Amino acid sequence: xxxxxxxxxxxxxxxxxxxxxxxxxxxxxxxxxxxxxxxxxxxxxxxxxxxxxxxxxxxxxxxxxxxxxxxxxxxxxxxxxxxxxxxxxxxxxxxxxxxxxxxxxxxxxxxxxxxxxxxxxxxxxxxxxxxxxxxxxxxxxxxxxxxxxxxxxxxxxxxxxxxxxxxxxxxxxxxxxxxxxxxxxxxxxxxxxxxxxxxxxxxxxxxxxxxxxxxxxxxxxxxxxxxxxxxxxxxxxxxxxxxxxxxxxxxxxxxxxxxxxxxxxxxxxxxxxxxxxxxxxxxxxxxxxxxxxxxxxxxxxxxxxxxxxxxxxxxxxxxxxxxxxxxxxxxxxxxxxxxxxxxxxxxxxxxxxxxxxxxxxxxxxxxxxxxxxxxxxxxxxxxxxxxxxxxxxxxxxxxxxxxxxxxxxxxxxxxx
Amino acid sequence: xxxxxxxxxxxxxxxxxxxxxxxxxxxxxxxxxxxxxxxxxxxxxxxxxxxxxxxxxxxxxxxxxxxxxxxxxxxxxxxxxxxxxxxxxxxxxxxxxxxxxxxxxxxxxxxxxxxxxxxxxxxxxxxxxxxxxxxxxxxxxxxxxxxxxxxxxxxxxxxxxxxxxxxxxxxxxxxxxxxxxxxxxxxxxxxxxxxxxxxxxxxxxxxxxxxxxxxxxxxxxxxxxxxxxxxxxxxxxxxxxxxxxxxxxxxxxxxxxxxxxxxxxxxxxxxxxxxxxxxxxxxxxxxxxxxxxxxxxxxxxxxxxxxxxxxxxxxx
Numbered sequence: 079x080x081x082x083x084x085x086x087x088x089x090x091x092x093x094x095x096x097x098x099x100x101x102x103x104x105x106x107x108x109x110x111x112x113x114x115x116x117x118x119x120x121x122x123x124x125x126x127x128x129x130x131x132x133x134x135x136x137x138x139x140x141x142x143x144x145x146x147x148x149x150x151x152x153x154x155x156x157x158x159x160x161x162x163x164x165x166x167x168x169x170x171x172x173x174x175x176x177x178x179x180x181x182x183x184x185x186x187x188x189x190x191x192x193x194x195x196x197x198x199x200x201x202x203x204x205x206x207x208x209x210x211x212x213x214x215x216x217x218x219x220x221x222x223x224x225x226x227x228x229x230x231x232x233x234x235x236x237x238x239x240x241x242x243x244x245x246x247x248x249x250x251x252x253x254x255x256x257x258x259x260x261x262x263x264x265x266x267x268x269x270x271x272x273x274x275x276x277x278x279x280x281x282x283x284x285x286x287x288x289x290x291x292x293x294x295x296x297x298x299x300x301x302x303x304x305x306x307x308x309x310x311x312x313x314x315x316x317x318x319x320x321x322x323x324x325x326x327x328x329x330x331x332x333x334x335x336x337x338x339x340x341x342x343x344x345x346x347x348x349x350x351x352x353x354x355x356x357x358x359x360x361x362x363x364x365x366x367x368x369x370x371x372x373x374x375x376x377x378x379x380x381x382x383x384x385x386x387x388x389x390x391x392x393x394x395x396x397x398x399x400x401x402x403x404x405x406x407x408x409x410x411x412x413x414x415x416x417x418x419x420x421x422x423x424x425x426x427x428x429x430x431x432x433x434x435x436x437x438x439x440x441x442x443x444x445x446x447x448x449x450x451x452x453x454x455x456x457x458x459x460x461x462x463x464x465x466x467x468x469x470x471x472x473x474x475x476x477x478x479x480x481x482x483x484x485x486x487x488x489x490x491x492x493x494x
Numbered sequence: 495x496x497x498x499x500x501x502x503x504x505x506x507x508x509x510x511x512x513x514x515x516x517x518x519x520x521x522x523x524x525x526x527x528x529x530x531x532x533x534x535x536x537x538x539x540x541x542x543x544x545x546x547x548x549x550x551x552x553x554x555x556x557x558x559x560x561x562x563x564x565x566x567x568x569x570x571x572x573x574x575x576x577x578x579x580x581x582x583x584x585x586x587x588x589x590x591x592x593x594x595x596x597x598x599x600x601x602x603x604x605x606x607x608x609x610x611x612x613x614x615x616x617x618x619x620x621x622x623x624x625x626x627x628x629x630x631x632x633x634x635x636x637x638x639x640x641x642x643x644x645x646x647x648x649x650x651x652x653x654x655x656x657x658x659x660x661x662x663x664x665x666x667x668x669x670x671x672x673x674x675x676x677x678x679x680x681x682x683x684x685x686x687x688x689x690x691x692x693x694x695x696x697x698x699x700x701x702x703x704x705x706x707x708x709x710x711x712x713x714x715x716x717x718x719x720x721x722x723x724x725x726x727x728x729x730x731x732x733x734x735x736x737x738x739x740x741x742x743x744x745x746x747x748x749x750x751x752x753x754x755x756x757x758x759x760x761x762x763x764x765x766x767x768x769x770x771x772x773x774x775x776x777x778x779x780x781x782x783x784x785x786x787x788x789x790x791x792x793x794x795x796x797x798x799x800x801x802x803x804x805x806x807x808x809x810x
Contacts, residue, residue, distance in 0.1 A: 081516040148671060150652045151645045153698045160516040162696055174673050181675040294512055302529040307562040315561060321526045321677070326512070350557040358512045362525040362558070375533050399673050413678050416533070475678045482682035484672045 079155070082283060085164045085179035085212065087203040088189030093220050097189065097258035098152055098165055101280065104265040105154045149175050158284040173432065173447035174399035176203060177487050180210035181473070184288050187216045187279075192225045192255070196238050202432045204239070208246035209395060209449065209489065211465065213291045215248050218279060222271065223257040229273045245435060247466075250286075254279050292359050296463065297325030297333070298386065298471050299357075299379040300415035305364050317348055317364035318373055320416070323470035325381075327357040327365065334382045335373050336461045341382050342369040359470075376417035378461040378471075386461045386471055387492050392421075392454045394488040395430075395465075398444040400478070404452075404486065405443035412456060412488075414474040419456045421476070427451040452488075464492030517705055520696050521554065526677060527656060527693040528558040531638045534681050535689070538566040538638040539596070541627075541810065544584040545756040546713055547642030550702055551694055553711055555640075556591055567594040569639075571627050573619040574601040575737045575758045583714040598630035618760040624809045628664040631688060638681065640691050641810050646698045650802035656695050662686040664808030699754075700779050707772035719752045719770050730763025 088094035103113070152163040164179035166172075180186055186207035190200050200217075207215055217239055225231045232255040243251055254263055255274055262268035265280045277285065305317040327333075331344045345368040347354040357363045365379065373379075380386060398404055404423060412421040429441035429450040444450045465472030476486035514522065531538050540555060542548045555564045568588050588595040600619045603609050603626045612618065631639060645652045655671050657679045672680055681689045694702075706713060724731040725744040731751055732738055737759050740746050751764035752775075769775045801809075 079516045080513070081519045148653050148668065151696070152652065153646045153696070155516075155698075155700070160701075178673045178675055182677075289513060292512075302526070303533050303559070305559060305562045309561075312561055317561075319529055319558070321522060348561070350560040356512075360519060360522050360526075361514065362522040362529070364560075411682065413680065416530070469676065473676045473678065475675055475680060477680055477682055482680070482684065484674070484680045487673070487675045 079160055081160050083162045083182050083184045084187055085183035086187045087166055087176055092189040092191050093258045094189050100258050100261055100264050102154050105156055149179050156284055173397055176206045177397045180207050180212050183212045185214040185216060186212045189218050189220050190235060192219050192221045192231050195235050198433045205432055208248050214250045214286055217253045219255045220258050222255045223260045227270045293324040293468055294326055296384050297327055297381050298323040301373060301375055301377045302416050317366050319364040321362045322357050322359045324359055324468060333379050336378045340371045342367045342371060386463045388459050388461050390456050390459050393491045394452055396452045396486050396488045397449045398486050400485040401446050403443040403445045409479055411477040411479055412474050414460050419458050421454045421456045424453040424455050462490050465489035524554045524693040525558045528555050530679050531691050532565050535638040537636050539569045539636045540640040542568040542570055544580040544714055546702055549713055550705055551642045564593045567596050569596045571623045572597050572599045573758045575619055575760055577716050579716050580714045580756055598626050600626045618758055620758050620761055624807050628808050638689050638691055642694055643692050644697050645695050648801045650805055656692055657681055658690040660688050660690055666805050703772055703776045703779050707776055716753045719750050719767050721748055722751050723748050732763055735759055
């Protein structure tokens with residue numbers, strides 16, 4: 079069974095929590111005690127229907143204010159796939175939460191209220207999904223029951239969004255008309271919309287093809303940990319443990335280690351479960367090398383004829399996630415693959431309006447929830463690829479030097 | 495050069511070429527998290543209760559560093575109200591893995607006057623564990639504490655990060671959590687603060703049981719069906735024993751039961767079940783209509799936000 083990671087986004091009233099509640103409920107991932115608790119609370123509050131949003135909004139403050147505060151993770155499975163949903167609120171700290179949820183997603187599900195059509199938040203969510211390079215984008219036109227299941231309403235929203243999406247970098251875009259409250263086209267195809275010939279939302283999530291989304295071309299292994307048992311049975315064992323970020327590694331492969339630039343061959347790939355013939359993303363393995371060369375955490379194992387960019391000057395799109403602004407001259411801690419370095423902001427090239435995609439070239443800083451293109455200089459060379467090509471070696475986070483809080487997320491530009 | 499796991503046992507292969515099954519994918523993610531912690535923290539510790547989640551977490555730690563040993567100790571916060579089978583299992587398992595076991599006891603916290611025994615009949619020491627845990631963290635200067643919590647367990651846990659920051663009081667602030675992006679975990683902290691790390695956040699109860707079955711992982715015998723003297727309280731089956739006494743009107747009877755969670759004997763209920771193997775339990779869990787906590791944990795029944803409130807104070 080395969081795993082699909084989904085990020086959802088929607089405005090407060092788009093019915094996102096209701097949709098997730100519906101998916102969990104209809105796929106039988108909700109248990110009776112959870113449902114009873116929700117029914118009890120709904121009844122106490124005097125709701126005239128069971129508010130499935132209560133299944134997902136778990137914190138006291140969320141229940142009190144009737145809002146979703148933070149990214150919540152939900153799990154359900156069908157016989158075809160296991161799903162992990164990152165449920166992100168669309169209002170407070172929206173960029174921060176959307177970027178977080180989308181950073182690991184295979185698919186982003188954007189919800190639109192059929193009565194309201196495409197609004198500013200829809201465009202923002204779609205833009206952030208494309209910025210984070212989520213391979214699949216699914217637009218759900220919700221509350222179709224409130225527009226009499228009118229095909230014209232759905233077609234108009236679809237066309238408007240498709241036109242907007244041509245300005246984004248979206249590899250795969252699809253549309254489903256649904257009613258989360260009534261269950262139309264969520265799990266089963268709806269009899270209320272015979273004009274819709276596509277799959278139900280769940281069927282879509284089960285069938286979408288994700289195998290080709292991973293990078294199997296460029297071998298990259300950021301070293302996490304050096305395994306040295308130093309036991310009597312294995313006195314000289316030395317293995318380099320890490321998660322394969324890209325490409326395929328095999329015993330016998332000629333490899334290069336950065337930063338030393340020394341080349342050697344893979345003498346074996348080990349795991350607790352036995353030798354590994356081929357290691358590919360996202361496998362966690364331990365690689366042994368034929369020659370005794372100096373390799374430590376933060377180094378990168380690649381192929382001599384397929385190397386990443388090595389450099390101290392970075393050019394990146396950065397999403398800023400804290401109240402304090404960032405500007406040229408600011409120092410930050412930066413984590414890229416398995417290493418931390420210090421970074422200084424050299425320049426803010428422009429700020430991108432996440433709603434209109436307008437570039438403000440005159441901007442000198444980024445504030446909370448803003449996205450812009452920065453150049454940074456780091457204390458030691460990084461081995462990176464463009465985020466376009468490679469999520470794992472093209473991304474970094476920024477942490478405040480004083481508070482240690484994560485304040486920024488960066489996506490690197492590279493030669494391609 | 496085989497370990498003791500799947501391939502060595504000739505277990506099932508992945509779905510296709512260059513494709514991992516969902517269990518292999520979440521296993522690899524967990525291993526990645528555990529290695530990051532070992533590499534970036536000075537004094538990590540792994541909480542181990544002998545419960546299935548902590549047993550799976552220990553196996554993942556074993557895998558992360560194999561053929562090396564697990565480079566951090568294992569800590570049990572002992573309420574003194576344990577199932578004897580679980581203590582025996584704990585000692586044997588930690589020994590097999592070759593890890594160092596530390597035990598911090600709630601009884602010692604009570605004796606030292608750090609906490610008081612709750613009053614009333616069959617007092618639960620569940621909530622007292624928080625003080626004992628925080629004292630152990632301070633005493634050993636642990637900077638990273640691995641916990642076996644899963645996000646599917648409970649609503650408050652569904653919102654918690656993999657790297658969950660705790661301030662100098664051990665408190666969790668759910669409204670002010672660090673954003674967590676890609677696999678780039680931020681464990682930076684100041685002295686006195688620490689990070690709780692939840693490497694099996696993305697696992698569900700069913701995933702745990704499938705993994706236990708696939709890997710042939712041993713668990714305390716109370717997870718599997720057995721005969722036990724029980725009585726019914728608040729819709730749960732509680733075992734009679736030194737810490738729990740039936741009240742007048744609570745009828746004692748013998749039943750075939752198993753436990754879905756392992757905790758303090760005073761607040762952990764059994765379910766009637768004939769499931770004698772991990773495979774039987776996979777089938778049973780897949781068909782179950784009750785969450786494990788809702789079915790068998792009195793500590794979570796206090797209120798809608800019982801877990802959030804305990805977590806804010808520094809609970810597991």
